[in-house]
Amino acid sequence: MALVRFADRLCDAIERKESPVVVGLDPQLDQIPAFLRRACQSVYGTTPRAAAEALWHFNRTLIDAVYDLVPAVKPQLAFYERYGVEGLRTYVRTVRYAREAGLLVIADGKRNDIGPTAAFYADAFLGHASLFGQDVPAEFAADALTVNGYLGGDGIAPFVERAESYGTGLFVLVKTSNPSSGDLQDLDVSGRPLYEHMGALVERWGESTRSACGYSSVGAVVGATYPEQGCRLRALMPHTLFLVPGYGTQGATAADVAGCFDARGRGAVVNASRSICFAFQREPYASRYGAAGYGAAARAATEQMRVEIQRALPRG
Amino acid sequence: MALVRFADRLCDAIERKESPVVVGLDPQLDQIPAFLRRACQSVYGTTPRAAAEALWHFNRTLIDAVYDLVPAVKPQLAFYERYGVEGLRTYVRTVRYAREAGLLVIADGKRNDIGPTAAFYADAFLGHASLFGQDVPAEFAADALTVNGYLGGDGIAPFVERAESYGTGLFVLVKTSNPSSGDLQDLDVSGRPLYEHMGALVERWGESTRSACGYSSVGAVVGATYPEQGCRLRALMPHTLFLVPGYGTQGATAADVAGCFDARGRGAVVNASRSICFAFQREPYASRYGAAGYGAAARAATEQMRVEIQRALPRG
Incomplete structure (x- = not known):
């Protein structure tokens, strides 16, 4: 069977689900419903195992609630590493469960290192281990894995190689969504901001992985909170899929992300984490579903986000 | 008991051990002695557990061999993540064992994210988890933890906060040792290379953590393979401890790293990984110790490296 490239897998999933929404699985123990925390604590005590079990049950419900609405989920590794080995066991269970539900999984680890070491990260997250x-x-x-490109080409090459071998993909940080992303990324380099140079490198690093959908398997992270920059990067990076974080809690709207899509309304996925995972905490979902209905609240918030974005996009 | 800051702990350890050498614990399964691999495989089968046990025994022997010669060890996370949860169990055992042996441990994870998420990485590697x-x-x-600063100040602040609260530290990538580090890091920004801007930010991010030794707990990663750049950064960053990788297998010598130290021969630690961990594979250690003596070979290589660097440094 011919290997299907990541870009094609993602573009196909977006089309099938009619949705460019990615749900970030960033579970915070102190934010998940109290009944779920208490249930796990009563079985496993005040232990990392109890925390990890609570996060796992929370994630599973969220996946059950949204799997048919979105092409992919994005667990952020810090939320799991915080609870050590048990936390990572929950990461592993989450990835497996999501894939069994037909979802693509983007591991948000922002890994990076020099070439020979990056190869081991690439094995760990995009490939195979030698045993x-x-x-x-x-x-x-x-x-797919998010990757930080500050170390340059030889630190990216092993990820691209694994992407080619295994049909996986990566998203390199270009312009991030946080308030101080400009400290480095906006510095002026020969009349252009640094993030545009990073964008040009990403477009080049992906050349060998371009596929049927017109995009490469080396994507870019472009924050929704910087819409003008997103627009400009879209024009500069015609073969690069964008992973766009910052929707919802970080303040970006559908109008803000529209410029990250191409003229046919494709080429980007938009991530929301807190505004979906914890939708049950805010109106109108809180009164409609309550804490016990956190899955249904997440589903409603996902549907709402999908509609908002679809309305803001050109028809493909 | 007053909290001792990381910079003071590291400077004190360097002085006590009379050594600025850091041993990188980057165990590769296919490189460790065959007898050790076979022993673990025969007990645990061809499983990640067997790989993790082999790495653990290898690391333990290395720590036993060098603990009195060096202030710190630096496990690189990719080598453990490659084997999943079992691999990270070996990371945890290694960190504990090294600390019990009186060593400081620098987790080389190059973590990075936006502020609220970086806080969880900071909890995971430099602080406490809320349970x-x-x-x-x-x-x-x-x-301490290595950190990538591409996301700017709000992505670094949580690490600095944890460093202040827990007496831990961080090393931010400034100029890395790999061949293509210049792709981004050497770009010209207003007449200065980008890495100097990063260096200036690091010096500033560390201001609040400066301590008795004159250095802050926010260090910098400065590759030994770029000696001129190291010299210049030393002058620009008078309060920043340098973690200097690239010695040995990557090609840098004692003369190359000398410029990363201050006028008293302080302010930097130099890491070597492969040239120490796998010293038993090369001469003169291979014929003297053989594979069975890989610990003794690592010790001899560490002593040799310490002598080489001490000879190249000014006397404090």
Whole structure:
């Protein structure tokens, strides 16, 4: 069977689900419903295991609630690493469960290192591990990984190689959504901001992985909170899929992300984490669903976000 | 008891051990002695557990061999994540064992994210995790963490806060040791390379954590393979400790790293990973110690490196 490239898999999933929404699985123990926390604490005590079980049940309900509405989910590794080995066990269970539900999984780890070491991260998240001469699937492997390109080409090459070999993908940070992203990313380099140079590198790093959908498997992270910059990067990076964080709690709206899509309304996925995972805490979802209905609240918030974005996009 | 800041702890350890050498614990399964691999495979089968056990025994022997010669060890996370949850269990055991042996541990994870998420990485590696309202030590916590600053100040602030609260530290990537580090880091920004701007930010981010030794707990990663740049950064960053990778296998010598130290021969630690961990594979250590003596070979290589660097440094 021919390998299907990540860009094609993602574009196909967006089309099938009629949705460019990615749900960020960033569970915070102190934010998840109290009944779920108490249930796990009563079984496992005040232990990392109890925390990890609570996060797992929370994630599973969210996946059940949104799997048919979105092409992908994006677990952020920090939320799991915080609880050590048990936390990562929840990450692994989450990735498997999401893939069984037909979702693509973007591991948000922002990994980076020099070439020979980056190869091990690439094995861990996008490929296989070598085990006593045997090639076995890596336990942490997902469909794609976010990557930080500050180390330059040789730090990216191993990720691109694994993407080619395994039909996986990466998203390189270009312009991030946080308030101080400009400290480095906006510095003027020969009349252009640094993030545009990073964007040009990303477009080039992806050349060998361009596929049927017109995009490469080396995507870019472009924050929704900087709409003008997103528009400009869209024009500069015609073969690069954008992963657009910052929707919802960070303040970006559908109008803000529209410029990250191409003229046919394709080429980007928009992530929301807190505004979906914890939709049950805010109106109108709080009174409609309550804490017990956190899954239904997440589904309603996802549907709402999908509609908002679809309305803001050109028809493909 | 007053909290001792990371910079003071590191400077004190360097002085006590009379050594600025850091041993990178980057175990590669296919490089460790065959007898050790076979022993673990025969007990645990061809499993990630077997790989993780082999890495753990290898690391333990290395720590036993060098603990009195160096102030710190630096496990690189990719080498552990590659084997999933079992690999990270070996990371945890390694960190604990090294600390019990009186070593500082620098977790080389190059983590980075936007502020609210970076806070969870900071909890995971430099602080405590919140567990059902209780503050407990995070399982992955080390004495310091390497961090990528591409996201700017709000992505760094949580690490600095944890460093202040817990006496831990961070090392922000400034000029990395790899061949293509210049792709981004050397770009000209208003007449100065980007890495100097990053260096200036790091110096500023560390201001609040300066301590008795004259340095702050926000250090910088400055590759040994770029000696001129290291010299210049030393002058520009008088309060910043340097973590200098690239010695040995990557090609840098004692003369190359000398410029990363201050006029008293302080202010930097130099990391070597492969040239120490796998010293038993090369001469003169291979014929002297063989694979069975990989610990003794690592010790001899560490002593040799310490002598080489001490000879190249001014006397404090």
